[in-house]
Amino acid sequence: MTITIPTGDLVGVLSDVVNFAHPKPDGGVLNCVRLNWDGEYLHATATDRIRAGISTWHKDDEPDDDGQDDLFSNWGGADNPWSILMPLDDAKDVISNYKLGPKEYRVPLTIDLHQGVLKIERSRDTGHSRLVMQIQGVLEEFPDVREILANNDRVKPVTGQLYTAKFLADFAKVRARGPLQLAFAEGLTHITIGKRFVGAIAPLPEDRAAA
Structure with missing residues (x-):
């Protein structure tokens, strides 16, 4: 191993x-x-x-x-x-x-x-x-993040999204091994950086975005 x-x-x-x-x-x-x-x-x-x-x-x-x-x-x-x-x-x-x-x-x-x-x-x-x-190692079950992303990958048009600035800024700390791309999906914003990083962030609820 x-x-x-x-x-x-x-x-x-x-x-x-x-x-x-x-x-x-x-x-x-x-x-x-x-x-x-x-x-x-x-x-x-x-x-x-x-x-x-x-x-x-x-x-x-x-x-x-x-x-x-x-x-x-x-x-x-x-x-x-x-x-x-x-x-x-x-x-x-x-x-x-x-x-x-x-x-x-x-x-x-x-x-x-x-x-x-x-x-x-x-x-x-x-x-x-x-x-x-x-x-x-910790002996607990960890969420299947890839499955979560795959099950929430239907892209939809948006006019805007609201994020907590610090949470979004953490993606800028990922090594820049290619362009950063955002895809707006149902309930999640998918973020890829090059070919070796994939992630997501949940936008703030629409009622807070409208506030």
Whole structure:
């Protein structure tokens, strides 16, 4: 179940979505980030019921700046799929502890899930100090965000939408890996950024928009 991923991509997919998780522990399972490997893609997902975000990494993705692979890193890994629900504080700690400068984007990390515990390791062979984190997964059911978006994808014409400014502004913190596109659907505004991020935000009710 071990995969190898560039530091910048693991930190990146988590950073893309942490702002969409419920910020407080009383949010229960929504105070988490779901990280799952489907055998080909790594996905990070978070939602607070008002917004949602899914950020994806594939081993063939290229960083914004040029980087040179080494001869020994086998990006990706075993096909066996896995999934873990990470407490939000742990996801933020991964971002803080592993983040490196832009020139070190492709420093490899290994990720391994065993018996519900996620192990993230940077070895000394990378030229950096060894760093290991072990995260205990939360044993609760997480909403199927992709299904929610798919079930609310009927586009409709609108004359205007009202949003909480801070909630909408969080989408500007997602890595700009392509143009941002909005699609106005029944009850949700779908937001895509490039090919690797899809999300949504619920507009304020019409009675507040008319106030």
